[in-house]
Amino acid sequence: MIRSVVFDVGETLLKDDREWGAWADWTGVPRHTMSALVGAVTAAGLNNAEVFQLIRPGFDLAAERQLREAAGVGERIEESDLYPDVRPALEALGQAGYWVGIAGNQTTLAAKLLRRLALPVDAIATSGEWDVAKPDPGFFQRVIEFAPGKPHEILYVGDHRDNDVVPARVAGLRSGLIRRGPWGYLWANDPVVRDNADWVFDSLDALPGLLGS
Structure with a gap:
């Protein structure tokens, strides 16, 4: 039971589409490209964080989150x-x-x-x-x-x-x-x-x- x-x-x-869209805007990658990368990483069985490494090797996700917050475009859930x-x-x-x-x-x-x-x-x-x-x-x-x-x-x-x-x-x-x-x-x-x-x-x-x- x-x-x-x-x-x-x-x-x-x-x-998750709005958050991925926000990351696309932040990293300067077209939104359709971001969607394609998420799909590729998914199909490969990799962690979501690998998307950012494909865009920019060495990408520091925690640090970039803080920068987004400081810029007023941080995480939102509505x-x-x-x-x-x-x-x-x-x-x-x-x-x-x-x-x-x-x-x-x-x-x-x-x-x-x-x-x-x-x-x-x-x-x-x-x-x-x-x-x-x-x-x-x-x-x-x-x-x-x-x-x-x-x-x-x-x-x-x-x-x-x-x-x-x-x-x-x-x-x-x-x-x-x-x-x-x-x-x-x-x-x-x-x-x-x-x-x-x-x-x-x-x-x-x-x-x-x-x-x-």
């Missing part, structure tokens, strides 16, 4: 960045009695911005706050400490085979992959995902019914 549902952030709850199914699904899960949390590979600032949205969840945390990022096993140990229930009673939902589905399963959690965003579409039918994910679905609206069946 599932007691807690914990969600990844990027391309699970939030559309209601329009949410996928349309997010609020209804979170509300439905809470009403069904599940503890609902958010924990993803995001900055400390992103955690503050997410909290300002007043989403219907019990708690929010990010890798920036925890000082450990997926797919490190330490991240999923923090998820186990974060969410009520034994590991097999916690469902972790994300869009990424290697950052979400596989390490969650290794940690003893249940796992679900949402088929959206470049990674979700790429890996929805991947044999590794099918062997490790308890559920693969196209919309968060499906979750309450899947968990209740």
